[in-house]
Amino acid sequence: MYPDNLRYTKEHEWVSVKETTGTIGVTHFAQKELGDVVFVELPEVGRKIKSGDEFGTIESVKAVSEVYAPVSGEVLEVNKSLVDHPEIVNEDPYGRGWILKVRLDSPGEVASLMDAAAYQTFIAGQGH
Amino acid sequence: MVDFAGWDMPVQYRGVVEEHLAVRTHAGLFDVSHMGEVEIRGPKALEAVQRLTCNDASRLAPGQAQYTAFTTERGAFVDDVIVYCMSAGRYFICVNAANTAKDFAWVRSHLVAGAEAVDRSAEFAQIALQGPEAFAILRGIAEAEIENLKPFTFVEAPVAGIPSLIARTGYTGEDGFEMYCPSSKAAELWDTLLGVGAPFGLTPCGLAARDTLRLEACLMLYGNDIDETTTVLEAGLNFILKLDKGDFIGRETLARQKETGTPRRLVAFEMVERGIARHGYPVALDGKEAGHVTSGTFVPFLKKNVGMTYLPSPAAREGQEFDVMIRGKSTRARVVRSPHYKRQARATGGRA
Numbered sequence: 412m413y414p415d416n417l418r419y420t421k422e423h424e425w426v427s428v429k430e431t432t433g434t435i436g437v438t439h440f441a442q443k444e445l446g447d448v449v450f451v452e453l454p455e456v457g458r459k460i461k462s463g464d465e466f467g468t469i470e471s472v473k474a475v476s477e478v479y480a481p482v483s484g485e486v487l488e489v490n491k492s493l494v495d496h497p498e499i500v501n502e503d504p505y506g507r508g509w510i511l512k513v514r515l516d517s518p519g520e521v522a523s524l525m526d527a528a529a530y531q532t533f534i535a536g537q538g539h
Numbered sequence: 540m541v542d543f544a545g546w547d548m549p550v551q552y553r554g555v556v557e558e559h560l561a562v563r564t565h566a567g568l569f570d571v572s573h574m575g576e577v578e579i580r581g582p583k584a585l586e587a588v589q590r591l592t593c594n595d596a597s598r599l600a601p602g603q604a605q606y607t608a609f610t611t612e613r614g615a616f617v618d619d620v621i622v623y624c625m626s627a628g629r630y631f632i633c634v635n636a637a638n639t640a641k642d643f644a645w646v647r648s649h650l651v652a653g654a655e656a657v658d659r660s661a662e663f664a665q666i667a668l669q670g671p672e673a674f675a676i677l678r679g680i681a682e683a684e685i686e687n688l689k690p691f692t693f694v695e696a697p698v699a700g701i702p703s704l705i706a707r708t709g710y711t712g713e714d715g716f717e718m719y720c721p722s723s724k725a726a727e728l729w730d731t732l733l734g735v736g737a738p739f740g741l742t743p744c745g746l747a748a749r750d751t752l753r754l755e756a757c758l759m760l761y762g763n764d765i766d767e768t769t770t771v772l773e774a775g776l777n778f779i780l781k782l783d784k785g786d787f788i789g790r791e792t793l794a795r796q797k798e799t800g801t802p803r804r805l806v807a808f809e810m811v812e813r814g815i816a817r818h819g820y821p822v823a824l825d826g827k828e829a830g831h832v833t834s835g836t837f838v839p840f841l842k843k844n845v846g847m848t849y850l851p852s853p854a855a856r857e858g859q860e861f862d863v864m865i866r867g868k869s870t871r872a873r874v875v876r877s878p879h880y881k882r883q884a885r886a887t888g889g890r891a
Binding site for chain 1: 550551554555556747750751813814815817836837839844866
């Protein structure tokens with residue numbers, strides 16, 4: 412449910428880092444809380460995002476949820492398959508359901524995010 | 540579970556999309572016990588109902604029901620309700636949960652001599668069985684000839700031994716039944732129906748699917764699409780307005796409005812550009828704010844982003860384009876014919 416190689420935020424995003432590229436998505440917990448995802452609004456490639464900034468929107472049938480950048484960087488690529496198939500976020504949140512890739516301003520920034528164990532403790536504390 | 544007018548209500552069981560599609564293709568089961576029930580009885584019960592509502596209750600024979608509204612002096616909605624004619628002096632009225640106390644107070648303060656009102660909400664549970672398989676599921680356990688039940692008729696008969704009022708009504712745009720039973724028997728009725736319905740693909744459904752289904756079928760939600768500021772004619776519910784039936788609360792205003800036309804009208808719309816309209820989002824016509832979205836969502840069967848809103852009457856016509864402000868961004872929408880979804884006639888239980 413919460414892979415060890417990812418880092419997590421309190422807003423339920425995950426990030427994986429490979430050299431200077433960070434891949435960002437939302438967690439299993441987030442997709443489950445949202446329910447059936449029917450719309451994903453993606454940022455433009457080239458946009459600079461700062462950690463903590465809202466960069467997109469995920470909507471399920473009943474709820475609108477903002478997505479926040481876990482790290483700072485420049486958007487390299489967005490997952491266009493989510494435009495027509497937003498349900499992939501539910502089906503495979505850590506794989507095909509990734510949302511965007513950024514060139515990291517500082518790859519060390521992820522160290523300040525939660526690891527899988529800390530995130531699981533965090534969501535357990537949210538009463539779920 | 541969420542709190543809804545003081546009731547703990549399930550938002551979803553298996554997921555809103557799966558539940559919505561189950562109702563369109565097989566059947567869904569809804570616990571709508573939160574709905575209120577007010578009974579008006581006495582030798583002058585009909586006169587009381589006629590004064591309180593805008594539809595013509597005198598057309599109802601015992602066993603018949605009708606969609607109607609309690610109207611204000613201004614022709615707006617105290618509530619939209621279903622009136623069931625039990626017998627000449629007894630009318631059973633199903634009201635919206637959030638309005639039960641308000642409605643009961645309203646009814647009592649506008650009663651005529653010779654009629655009394657009783658709030659029976661606590662006595663009854665209501666379970667709705669909806670979808671193309673609803674008839675097949677119910678026929679084996681209802682102790683009545685339900686194939687003879689036409690839309691908006693009902694019969695009092697046991698279902699699996701549980702005393703019930705079985706009405707061929709619903710809030711999904713599908714064929715189906717709404718069953719009222721004693722509150723103490725609700726869980727038993729629910730479990731029995733789920734068991735009998737399982738081979739037919741019956742799925743328990745929550746409030747979320749109830750909302751997407753009714754919106755796909757363009758059925759009104761009180762508090763969103765209609766309220767004490769919107770008139771019956773503005774909402775386009777002309778078919779429940781019977782101005783020639785005699786006097787009722789709001790008749791004068793509505794007769795005048797019918798003559799002069801309404802300044803605005805409720806329309807159904809589809810998003811043209813990408814985006815989901817939601818309740819409360821502003822609506823702009825030619826760049827000027829013109830109102831707000833009364834209901835909006837993604838509807839899983841049609842797979843479209845749809846909604847309803849009031850537009851100035853000259854613009855309330857099919858094909859008219861306008862903008863919905865989605866997070867500050869103008870997003871194009873277009874007025875379409877209501878309803879978004881209309882079920883195809885199917886050969887179920889002797890009905891067209």
